[in-house]
Amino acid sequence: MTNSNIKKTNSKPSGLSSTEFSFSTAGYKHITKPGLTEGTIREISAIKNEPKWMLDIRLRAFRQYQLLNTPPWGADLSGIDFDNLRYFLKASDEKLSWDDVPPEVKETFDRLGIPEAERDVLAGVKAQYDSEVVYGSLKSVWEKDGVIFLSMDEGLEKYPDLVKEYFGKVIASNDNKYAALNTAVWSGGSFVYIPKGVEVKMPLQTYFRINAELSGQFERSLIIVEEGAKVHYVEGCTAPNFSSTSLHSAVVEIFVKPGATCQYTTIQNWYKNIYNLVTKRAYVETEGKMIWTDFNMGSKVTMKYPGYILAGKGAVGETLSMALAGEGQHQDTGSKAVHLAPYTSSNIVSKSISKSGGRSSYRGLVKIAPDAHHCKSSVICDALILDPESRTDTYPTNIIENNQVEMQHEATVSKVGDDQLFYLMSRGINEEKAKKMIVNGFIADLVKKLPMEYALEMNRLIDHEMEGSVG
């Protein structure tokens, strides 16, 4: 790997003290008043100069949001004070090149360890500063092939017909309370369109962060991968330190056309007071393939179940999910596979680590419809629990509506074995280091699937999180 990647890896992991990730909200161009009313939504829509149909979608979603209930299952969400959240923040105008980005924004990105040189290596860096993308560049090579990689707001402005055709088509606004909220107040996110047969060889990347205290970030992403095309999209997250609880509620919709492949990788490392409630779903057509790589380490509460609807013959879904729950954290993650067509297959691998009183839960769904014969589904969940205060749960639901299927589910729970520790310590390795080695080994299979720089970062992060875990 090049120097720039290593530089990035060195600076990003949370080895910094928490205050170094803290920035004030002074200098925002536009901040809505706390709370949410129909007026707030009209205001957001007007600022963005949106077409009327989008405002109508937002208003309808807002009414649905008011009617829907908080899910009776899952994590405790009572700590969110919806009335005191700000629903829209605009940092600065969009700039064309990195040099034009204001110094204070740049400083934030430097702290996050996004080196400028990285632009030359990676496909295109979209960095989301609060609610809107402030900087984005895409290699002209792919622009020539017709690849579109814009912020969702730009996407709506430049390709309204495409957005209208796909927006809300795989995740309806009334899918759940938080999807409705997102649809009502969405801002930012990515719009990606890969034309027929185009293979994007390097991953497309974005960085999301929340900056202003009490700001909700409601990004909305739409990825369309046309027939036979291929893309890997990487979303990395880190958020600065602030005192009150904040909310992040995203919606990601992906359309995988016949024979296309899409991989979506998330590294979620929000600061530990954020509620992260995300709805992600892909619609996969004939012989298409969707891969979710979902790594959750940060936030106070995460509820996220990336899913796929396998709608075409021979479609494939794959999920690699990893969660690390430390003190005061609840990672409620998993995956949903809905098999609608014959010969479809899904493969879900989940690994979780609970420590210092943290709780990690796997919650998943496999549904095989009556006409979906010759389907295969395999779900494997492994949990590691590091101390007596922690907790781990597995809640899989399997609904099988025909008999020509092979459905398997397996889950195991274990701790770091005394015999394993003894083996390593008898060879002169101290207990802390031995534990780190065992934990890194536990997740090694999944980390290998990440792009190189993220894999390094992941190992460092785990090392950091494990520090002082020897009682």
Place this chain on the structure above:
Amino acid sequence: MKKSTLKPQTVIIDKDTKHVIEQPGHYIFEIIKPGIKVDIFSAIQAHGEETKELNVIIHHKAAKTTAQTTLKAVGFDKSTLIMKAKILIDPDCQQTESFLTERVLLLSKDAHAIAIPDLEILTDDVKCSHAASVTQIPEEQIFYLTSRGISRRTAEDMIVEGFLKMTE
């Protein structure tokens, strides 16, 4: 999902036991004494348009307990099988071992199965796993028997009989 309307039936386990569940229903097994070993077995069948629901909770309330739970079910015709099972390990139940297997065989394409094996673990020093599978009879097994002059129907019956037998 609809809430189960079955009335729970609590079985207190305070000595080594082999328990066979004869009927579908809602059972809570509470293992209350340290060092106990329990085997729980169930085999159910559903025919016609029946819906059969088995809901089992294995609740470890003491340290050093071991449980092995095997739940098998066969669905014929247009039947629906609902198999819920949960392993619950309380805090401070160190050195608990609990294993759960749910195996469902569906013999007709109109038969449905819902398998929900849950784990809730509040102690670290445990060995715990569950596995669930839903399949039909492998065609190779049928072929093996029919090639030896056994009719398809009889072959299926034989395989089902073997499947539902309690294994040691």
